[in-house]
Amino acid sequence: MVSSLSSEVCEQRLDEHLLRMSWHPQYRSSKFRHVFGKPASKENCYDSVPITHSVHDNHFCAVNPHFIAVVTECAGGGAFLVIPLHQTGKLDPHYPKVCGHRGNVLDIKWNPFDDFEIASCSEDTMIKIWDIPKQLLSRNLTACRKELVGHSRRVGLVEWHPTAANILFSAGYDYKVMVWNLDTKESVIKSPVKTIDCHQDVILSMSFNTNGSLLATTCKDRKIRVLDPRAGSVLQEASYKGHRASKVLFLGNLKKLLSTGTSRWNNRQMALWDQDDLSVPLTEEDLDGSSGVLFPFYDTDTNMLYVVGKGDGNIRYYEVSADKPYLNYLTEYRSYHPQKGIGECGVPRPLGALRDRDEADLSPTLGTSAGGLTF
Incomplete structure (x- = not known):
């Protein structure tokens, strides 16, 4: 009887031991877990760039396959620089500027359908459309192609429609x-084709979905709104009190929104939302207690999300999936230099292929220099 009992105990212990040996932790496999940031070498950076001192929370930098544009500090009005991508090194102090605004330039965006056309908006309530010559600028460019007059207060944001050519959206402090x-002959356009008047405070960010059928905005009232840009109506409005959003971004074809902002405890936070239901976020993640605004960038080809904080020296990146846990932290790029602004490079990739360690190209502006950062 005792022998039988001890035999059963030994078998039970053996089973437990084998179970412990067979168990192993389950790690999520990701083909991007070894992605790292590679900054451009010094000779491939743009030095002595007089970057704006404006405290407006915006990118201050825009990049396309031919040029990098940077909002600059200047006296007597607003201006920005347009530098060919290949023209790296120290910038001439007298390098020609694109100037014509009477107030500080607050936002610049390249036309996705024309690499030689850029829109700018300013504190002077004006929006200007500029044709950039293919050859190098030899003197200041002061004559714009079109001038858009309609806002009664400063204009903080401009955004091109992603699928309809020559359609521009602007958001003002009004x-x-x-x-x-x-697509009109007038050089001065005084009447917009539509005015969307549903916000109760200053608009902080705008983002289109892939086909341009939806427009998401964040407002100083900390609410996220999803609009029908054709009808000008509000389709969804976030009333969730636990997340105060400052920036919002559509995540490609995932039918999801990502917002960055602060929690009710004033920690920097990002939240993921279903674009058809903004009642409660799908997930939230607190990052840190810093105060700089977080700018999200999304790479639709790789489903990778990059989160850049103004004044930070690091860039966090995540892999986004359609299923839980949705946001999978990979790692972060660290630098000793804080970012002043950042732009995403729209250089096209070969179809169905990615260049070596080139999941995304970002161009941070750091103090008085700008340089590329490749992932």
Whole structure:
């Protein structure tokens, strides 16, 4: 009897031992777990760039396959620089500027359908459309192609429609989003084709979905709104009190929104939302207690998300999936230099292929220099 009992105990212990040996932790496999940031070498950076001192929370930098544009500090009005990508090194102090605004330039965006056309908006309530010559600028460019007049207060944001050519959206401190059709002969356009007047405070960010059928905005009232840009109506509005959003971004074709902002405890936070239901976020993640605004960038080809903080020296990146846990932290790029602004490079990739360690190209502006950062 005792022998039988001890035999059963030994068998039970053996089973437990084998179970412990067979168990192993389950790690999520990701083909991007070894992605790392590679900064451009000094000779491939842009030095002595007089970057704006404006405290407006925006990118201050825009990049396309030919040029990098940087909002600059200057006296007597607003201006920005347009530098060919290949023209790296120390910038001439007298390098020609694109100037014509009477107030500080607050935002610049390249036309996705024309690499030689850029829109700018300013504290002077004006929006200007500029044609950039293919050859190098030899003197200051002061004559714009079109001037858009409609906002009653400063204009903080401009955004091109992603699928309709020559359609531009602007957001002003008058709480209005205006839609402009640039396919007109007039050099001065005084009437937008539509005015969206549903916000109760200053609009902080705008983002289109892939086909341009939806427009997401964040406002100083900390609410996220999803709009029908054609009808100008509000389709969804976030009333969740636990997340105060400052920036919002559509995540490609995932039918999801990502917002960055602060929690009710004033920690920097990002939240993921279903674009059809903004009642409660799908997930939230607190990052740290810093105060700089977080700018999200999304690479639709790789489903990778990059989160850049103004004044930070690091860039966090995640892999986004359609299923839980949705946001999978990979790692972060660290630098000793804080970012002043950042732009995403739209250099096209070969179809179905990625260049070596080139999941995304970002161009941070750091103090008085700008340089590329490749992942």
